[in-house]
Each structure stands twice: as C-alpha cells, then as structure tokens.
Amino acid sequence: MLMMASVAFTGCVSDDEEDTTETVEETTEEETTEEETTEEEETVDPVGEESTSTLDDIIAAGTMKCGVKTSQFGMGYLADDGTRSGLDIEYCRALAAAIGLDPDTQIEYKLATGSNRFELLSSGDIDVLIRTTTWTTSRDADLNADFAGINFYDGQGMLVNTDAQPASSVMDLDGATVCVGIGTTTEGNLADYFNVNDLGYTAVNSADADAAKASFTNGECTAWTGDMSAMVAQKWGLEQGDGPGFNMSIMPELMSKEPLAAATRDNDDDWNDVVTWVWYGMLTAEELGVDSTNYNDADLSNPAYNRLLNSTLGLGTEANPLAATWMVSVLATSGNYFEAYDRSFCDGDGFMQNCLIERAGTQNAPHWEGGLQYAPPMR
Ligand SMILES: N[C@@H](CCC(=O)N[C@@H](CS)C(=O)NCC(=O)O)C(=O)O
Numbered sequence: 001m002l003m004m005a006s007v008a009f010t011g012c013v014s015d016d017e018e019d020t021t022e023t024v025e026e027t028t029e030e031e032t033t034e035e036e037t038t039e040e041e042e043t044v045d046p047v048g049e050e051s052t053s054t055l056d057d058i059i060a061a062g063t064m065k066c067g068v069k070t071s072q073f074g075m076g077y078l079a080d081d082g083t084r085s086g087l088d089i090e091y092c093r094a095l096a097a098a099i100g101l102d103p104d105t106q107i108e109y110k111l112a113t114g115s116n117r118f119e120l121l122s123s124g125d126i127d128v129l130i131r132t133t134t135w136t137t138s139r140d141a142d143l144n145a146d147f148a149g150i151n152f153y154d155g156q157g158m159l160v161n162t163d164a165q166p167a168s169s170v171m172d173l174d175g176a177t178v179c180v181g182i183g184t185t186t187e188g189n190l191a192d193y194f195n196v197n198d199l200g201y202t203a204v205n206s207a208d209a210d211a212a213k214a215s216f217t218n219g220e221c222t223a224w225t226g227d228m229s230a231m232v233a234q235k236w237g238l239e240q241g242d243g244p245g246f247n248m249s250i251m252p253e254l255m256s257k258e259p260l261a262a263a264t265r266d267n268d269d270d271w272n273d274v275v276t277w278v279w280y281g282m283l284t285a286e287e288l289g290v291d292s293t294n295y296n297d298a299d300l301s302n303p304a305y306n307r308l309l310n311s312t313l314g315l316g317t318e319a320n321p322l323a324a325t326w327m328v329s330v331l332a333t334s335g336n337y338f339e340a341y342d343r344s345f346c347d348g349d350g351f352m353q354n355c356l357i358e359r360a361g362t363q364n365a366p367h368w369e370g371g372l373q374y375a376p377p378m379r
Contacts, residue, residue, distance in 0.1 A: 067112035115183030149279025157228035
C-alpha cells in the first residue's frame with residue numbers, strides 16, 4: 001500500500017514546505033521566489049482579537065481537558081471497568097499525543113452534556129469539546145465556539161417502541177410521545193420535521209441519555225430521537241441481556257444533517273488549527289497507506305510522507321510549535337482514521353468486521369471511496 005501510494009505521488013509533489021526537515025535539495029531561482037512568497041505569507045499578522053492560545057495554557061498545565069460524553073458506544077463511551085472508547089475518545093487521545101502529552105495520563109476527561117457543553121467550553125472548564133456536537137450556524141456565530149475536524153457525518157434518527165406504536169416510518173408517528181435531549185439540535189429538527197409533515201407529537205424532554213433511556217423503557221415516550229449513531233448504539237445497548245421487554249425499530253428516515261465536529265473557543269486560531277489538522281492528519285495517513293504498524297517503514301525521501309511524518313507544517317504557537325513527528329505520535333496512539341473507526345465501531349482487527357455502524361458506502365467513507373471524508377492537502 002505504501003509503495004503504491006508512493007508511485008502515485010512522485011509525479012506531482014513539489015518542495016515548497018519550509019518546515020520539512022528533509023534532505024536539502026538544489027533550488028532553482030523560481031523555487032526560491034516561491035519559497036520567499038510563502039514565508040512572506042506566513043508573517044502576516046493575524047486579524048482579530050489578540051489572545052493567548054489554549055495550546056500554551058495546556059502545555060503549561062501539563063494536562064488537556066477534553067469534554068466528552070460517556071453514554072454513546074462508538075463515539076464517547078465509559079464502560080463499567082472505567083475504560084473509555086469511541087471515535088471522539090480516539091480523537092482526544094490523538095490530539096494529546098500530537099501536542100506532546102501522554103494520552104494515558106495527561107488527559108482530563110470532563111462529562112459534557114447536551115445542555116452544558118458550550119458553557120463548559122466558553123468558561124474554560126474544557127479546552128476542547130469532542131462530543132457528538134453538530135456544527136451549525138448559530139453555534140458557530142453565537143456560542144463562542146469555532147468548529148474543527150468533522151469526525152463523523154451523522155443525521156437524525158428515530159427509535160420506536162413498535163409494540164406501543166406500530167410504525168415503519170416517521171410518517172406513522174402522528175400523535176407520538178417522543179423523548180428528546182435538551183440543548184440539542186435534535187429538538188429543533190424534531191419540531192421542524194413534524195411541522196413540515198403535518199404530524200403532531202408530545203415532546204418528553206430529557207436532561208441526558210440516561211433520563212431518555214429510562215423514559216423510553218418505562219413507556220413515558222414511545223419514540224426516542226437523536227443522532228442516528230446514538231440511536232443505533234442505544235438500541236444495541238437495550239438489546240443486551242434481557243432486552244427492554246418490547247420490540248424496537250429504527251425508522252428509515254434521516255431527518256437532518258448532523259456533521260459532528262470538535263469545537264474550540266473563538267479567537268483561538270492556533271489551537272483550532274491543531275485540532276483541525278490532527279483529524280485531517282489521520283485521514284491523510286489513511287490516504288497515503290500509513291498506519292500504526294508501518295509508519296516506521298515510510299520512505300521519507302518521498303515529500304508527501306516526509307510532510308506527514310516529519311514536519312510541523314507551521315502548526316502550534318511560537319512558544320509551543322508541534323514536534324516535527326507529531327503525526328508519528330498520533331499514529332502510535334490512535335492510528336489513522338480507518339484504524340480509529342475500526343476500533344470504535346467494529347472488531348478493531350484491521351478489517352472493519354462486525355461493525356455496529358458500517359463506514360463503507362456511507363458519508364463517513366473517505367472521498368476516494370465516494371464518501372465525504374476529505375482532507376485538504378497537508379503541505
Ligand atoms: N448532535 C446533536 C445531538 C447530540 C446529543 O447530545 N444527543 C443526545 C441524544 S440522546 C445525547 O447524547 N444526550 C446525552 C447527554 O446529553 O448526555 C447536537 O449536537 O445537538
């Protein structure tokens with residue numbers, strides 16, 4: 001795989017990256033001018049409010065506070081034995097590794113609920129929010145949040161107790177009682193969708209997933225709506241052991257767009273860049289065929305590999321630039337996007353088998369397989 005990608009890239013790479021620590025190559029006059037232009041661009045002062053970077057605060061504190069959820073297998077899950085798993089957790093761990101922290105000892109996980117997550121972020125109680133959070137206009141504009149890597153493309157789903165409410169489509173849910181999390185995009189989408197389709201419903205507002213689950217299992221609501229990834233995980237959870245005592249079905253409709261992204265505070269650009277590019281780095285590694293088992297074998301004389309594995313690419317602050325090997329640390333911790341997904345949703349054996357949620361053929365497939373996961377060029 002490494003070899004194939006290497007052949008594909010040799011025709012189109014150019015040596016325009018000042019951060020690469022590769023062997024010095026002869027430069028033509030044209031290349032020199034290009035490099036000077038790049039340097040000039042990089043010295044332009046940032047526009048906007050001057051502020052210290054969260055990255056510097058994290059390094060000074062020696063710990064990174066990651067706002068996560070604990071209730072959703074596959075995204076952010078805390079098992080009874082205290083282990084955490086899921087794509088959001090992989091992302092937090094990768095981020096810690098990228099900035100030189102030990103992901104096992106220097107991450108402080110904080111529970112971020114649907115309703116308190118943006119307060120936690122703006123008050124500084126967390127350094128980064130990685131918790132199935134949908135990127136929307138008003139959150140971006142109003143909530144002192146800037147979004148970063150979209151680690152999962154989701155949509156809203158509906159789980160139904162089909163004994164209490166026989167249904168094979170959301171259209172059959174006129175008059176249903178629907179459990180919905182407070183402070184989520186789900187609330188507004190539910191109202192819009194039912195309104196547009198001329199359906200009535202009674203909302204049972206739930207403070208968190210445990211409350212919603214309790215209301216769904218005791219019959220207070222006959223349907224439960226949330227991100228499809230959450231509904232699949234909750235259905236799976238309820239089916240374990242004796243099950244809930246009634247039949248359940250997820251309706252076929254995807255009621256909204258829910259691009260789930262990490263978020264940082266406004267005016268915290270250097271930190272936001274790091275959060276963004278850690279995700280793109282994991283995706284780029286997959287694109288180049290680099291994973292947790294073979295990064296040591298990569299041919300660094302190929303500029304594309306050198307940029308990925310041996311280059312800061314300008315990331316970090318003046319006081320705390322990322323190490324040139326930041327992506328090596330990411331790969332050693334969480335692997336590339338394929339590996340992180342496999343471990344979060346599937347057997348984690350490297351073959352994407354027995355997945356709770358398939359990646360192939362979905363929006364979460366990488367762009368070269370027809371999906372939406374696309375990393376801009378790392379150079
Ligand atoms: N992606 C949506 C929904 C995310 C969400 O919080 N969903 C509910 C579905 S049950 C949830 O996870 N609640 C659990 C909690 O707050 O702990 C958003 O950003 O608002």
